[in-house]
Amino acid sequence: MTGAIVGALLQALVVAVASPLLLGLVRTLKARLVGRRGPDPWQPYADLAKLCRKEVVISTATSWIFRFTPFVLVATMLVAAGVVPVLGTRPALSFAGGIILLMSLFMLGTFFLALAGLDSGSAFGGMGSSREVAVAALAEPTVMLAVFALVIRTGTTNLGGVAERIGNEPALAAHPGHLLAFVAFFIVMLAETGRLPVDNPATHLELTMIHEAMILEYSGPYLAMVEWASAMKLFLFMTLLTNLFAPWWVPADLGAYALLLGLLALAGKLVLLAAALAVLETAVAKLRLFRVPELLAGSFALALLSVAAVVLLK
């Protein structure tokens, strides 16, 4: 029992502390790719610290939902950090529920964030909420079909179990169904974490913003919590992508040496994925809002193909 608590706290600590750095790294890489010097990768820490010292301004239109939401966002991400195989293939809260729990935790955060967007009574907030829930709803079927494709071959919906199974049998990863599911899941990650081409995290243009529109009324420590939670979400999604689809050098036990190896491997894989994300975000333009469903339909088709490939090419 104490082992589980320590393990869960350790994973949550890694995710909580490292996630702003990953976000900063993506921003720095993007700046370099377009020829700017850009901020330091450590900049998000300075931003969060600054926000925490600022005064909070709350709209008179809002109810308790608006003040409660930042806490829900942080809580869901911290619990999610205990479910995802970050350091080893046996995350401490793994027994509490697998990938469906994880997706529902993200959905819980989305639910409250969308409510907070509506709560301020501004047209921007409502617009952002409306778009966010529509995109999230369309991403769900893809996630579940990609999961289905993985589950058929690993026989478990436990995230650590999937990682362990594929880590032990690398042949499982060399399969067309596996690659298709990876691409489908990657597109879902772009949609769920509000990256290009679905949403532009660097803009406040009314016509295009989704995530930024919802959090427009937040300020001070509340804004810091919301930003921190979205950094954790990005970190968790990217960790999930690497450790679910390429679970190599992920230790099964949490000895000191294995832990160090696991951390190094994770860091290496995340840097690669961050570079890929930066290149992608530099290369593509944001899609018009009503072209986004086409992108998600495409990822759904990939996931369906992946299931068919897995069933046919046993």
Next chain:
Amino acid sequence: MLGHAWALEVPWLVPLAGLSLRMDPLAGFFLLLVGATAVPASIYAMGYTRRGLGAYPAFLLSMAVVPLAANVLTFLLAWEGMALASYALVLSAHDERDASRAAWIYAVMTHAGLACLLAGMLLMAGWTGSLRFADWSAAAAGLGAPARNAVFVLLALGFASKAGVMPLHVWLPVAHPAAPSHVSALMSGVMIKLGVMGLLRAGTDWLGVGPPWWGVALMLAGTASAVGGVLYAVVERDLKRLLAFSSIDNVGIILMGVGAGMVFHASGLGALAVLALVAALYHAANHAAFKALLFLAAGAVARGAGTRDLEALGGLAKRMPWTGAAFLLGSLAIAALPPLNGFVSEWLTFQVLLQTMRIPRLELSLVFALAIAGLALAAGLAVACFVRAFGIGFLALPRSDAAAQAREVGGAMRAAMVLLAALCLGLGLGPTVVLPHLGAVAAQRLGTGAPLPGPDAFTVTVSGDFATLSMPVIALALTFGLALPAVLLRIMGAPRNMRRYETWGCGRLLQTARMEYTAIAFASPVRRIFDFLYRPQTRLEVEAHPGSRFFVRRMAYGHSTRALAEDWLYAPVLGALRLGAARVRAIQSGRINLYLLYVLATLIVFLVLA
């Protein structure tokens, strides 16, 4: 109640076979559902209305008899009693606009369903030579496949129309909102589940073990209902109609479990079939709890704010804190979010559907993949739907004077909502307590072993190491997660004062409710993405100043969507019926002598034929 069996026979009470009641675990489960929903609904009614005092007990009594009925006559009498009593209750809110039209549509649909049931049951009784359900399952094995299929299709049509399965759902979104709210809660929470019970009885009991396509058909119908129901719910403006459409969605989810159970049962996978049935029963119980809660809260909104139109609500979370909290909890539960009960049963349904790889057949895998995608889409859209219902209805600034003057409802109505909210929380946190009982019910129904509960008191285990779920741990972890940032901020010495100021309005001087996003606008992305289904019609009238077209004097915007089932299925059928009636009119004159002649002629024809 779930374990003990008893029987009651009163041969003289009902003609032909007598009144016959029999308790088995499945009947006990549905009886529990009736009772557990009826208690809060009745408490609520004390503070809500005095109307329908005669029909309400009759409605409750007939709903309690339906699961127990052991022969055809008892069943049909209780079934019809349930329909007539609820018809009277729908009509009792006669000051509601459209209540009489709603009651009329309801009466027609429910009797079309009854006709299917009557035909199926009489055929079965004729072929097996018995009116008792207990004799049917033994005799069904001796019947040919076409006969069993025919009876199954008839019974499934009858029961599915009661359950509100698409496309037989048209009565549901008109009848449920028209009834008083506590009756809506019972109709959506319990009555439509009795249709599901009928499907369960027909598919696993009365007709023996059927071919896999019965289960596949139910799964496909369930998928269509789940996605279709929530798609109509997400664009609906009337709060109670929105809830009624979402009932269609949830019946679809239940049917996915029932259908999957029948497929697994037919394939000889007993343990999985039990699991699937458990998922379906759990969702039935959960839906009864959270849908009743939502309907009661919607009734409180209608009472407190005087309207159910989302465009005229807003700001109620402050004016009606109890109702607001109840609606939020119900919304979280119905959107299948942890740690509430809707999440547990949808999680179980997903675990069942994901295990189809144990039947190595491509076509079944694709059907299950479709169901998985449908369930995921329905779950995602349910989140959109209830963010909209709560966010537009209860948050931000009031959109009308009525909403701005809203008052919290009285103690009885609040107590009923608190009771149901506690039930939602309990069913969410305690699956390890509930599941063994449901497992026993399902195992008795299918005649296989019960699934094992988890390794300890907090964890549910599904099919070995396939999946585990620990709701108390999730709830505990979430509580810690909520507390942690508060502690961190305190340690870091973040300023604790808070300045209140109006929402940023792009420099406009006045920030009013007219700047808020509307319910129609909120649903716009979904409506545009699925426009083939809604076929939206937009009407925009602009009256410009004669001097310049840039000076707008008046602008009117109208928007409507069309129902696919009504246009493509019901309109042609009704048209054909009207045409037929017009033809038959030729032989109607109104003179008694002519009708006597018809009777004589018919008699002669029958005598000749005989």
